[in-house]
Amino acid sequence: MAEPSLDIIRRAQAGENDAITQLLLSQQHYVYSIAMSVLKNPDDAADLTQEAFMRLIRVLPQYNGESRFTTWLYRLVVNLGRDELRRRGRQLPIAPPAIDEDDMDPMAGVADDDRWSDPAQALDSQELRGDVRRALAQLEEHYRLVLTLYYFDDMKYTDIAEVLDLPLNTVKSHIRRGKERLAALLHEQEQPPARMFPASRPESGQHPFIHPILRPSSALGGL
Numbered sequence: 001m002a003e004p005s006l007d008i009i010r011r012a013q014a015g016e017n018d019a020i021t022q023l024l025l026s027q028q029h030y031v032y033s034i035a036m037s038v039l040k041n042p043d044d045a046a047d048l049t050q051e052a053f054m055r056l057i058r059v060l061p062q063y064n065g066e067s068r069f070t071t072w073l074y075r076l077v078v079n080l081g082r083d084e085l086r087r088r089g090r091q092l093p094i095a096p097p098a099i100d101e102d103d104m105d106p107m108a109g110v111a112d113d114d115r116w117s118d119p120a121q122a123l124d125s126q127e128l129r130g131d132v133r134r135a136l137a138q139l140e141e142h143y144r145l146v147l148t149l150y151y152f153d154d155m156k157y158t159d160i161a162e163v164l165d166l167p168l169n170t171v172k173s174h175i176r177r178g179k180e181r182l183a184a185l186l187h188e189q190e191q192p193p194a195r196m197f198p199a200s201r202p203e204s205g206q207h208p209f210i211h212p213i214l215r216p217s218s219a220l221g222g223l
Helices: 006-013 017-039 042-062 069-087 126-137 141-152 157-164 168-188
Strands: none
Touching: 006 017, 006 042, 017 042, 017 069, 017 141, 042 069, 069 157, 126 141, 126 168, 141 157, 141 168, 157 168
């Protein structure tokens, strides 16, 4: 997760195009990951990413530093995604049904501090990151979104709880149970990972999911 500097944020709030561009480019990978987790379609996720950044530019002056910038931004993205699902007549469940095996598990609310234990051992390779993403897509939506924030956006438990407006113990439970289910899916794919590293950013200059209006060459003049 790339937390932008206060200087970049303040300059972007003042309307400096260069700072706005830097801010958007630093966040596009993470915003797209969240959008994909919510909508599960690359084109829809690209549209949601664009919408989120256009909304961000409008509301950026409202950011007052009371929370981390990334937490504030990702909550905006999640809420926009939920709004889109509601327009389509769907809901994004952020908690499992009322009766869940987590309620019977005394370890459910215990933090698992080893972020890179199974199943995310393979995030040092683009191919294996794809395996993890495909397995995530098969999870229940509440697990998928929490694990996306945890693995691909590298967020802390407390930040995830704030983004999703969930109790901290619920986040811990979702992560622990979701990791178990994700590991089982990866095992079924017969892709045993060898090593484990944090997810890497896209290579410089590669922005495959951002519409032209958000590319630096556009100078953001149309926003």
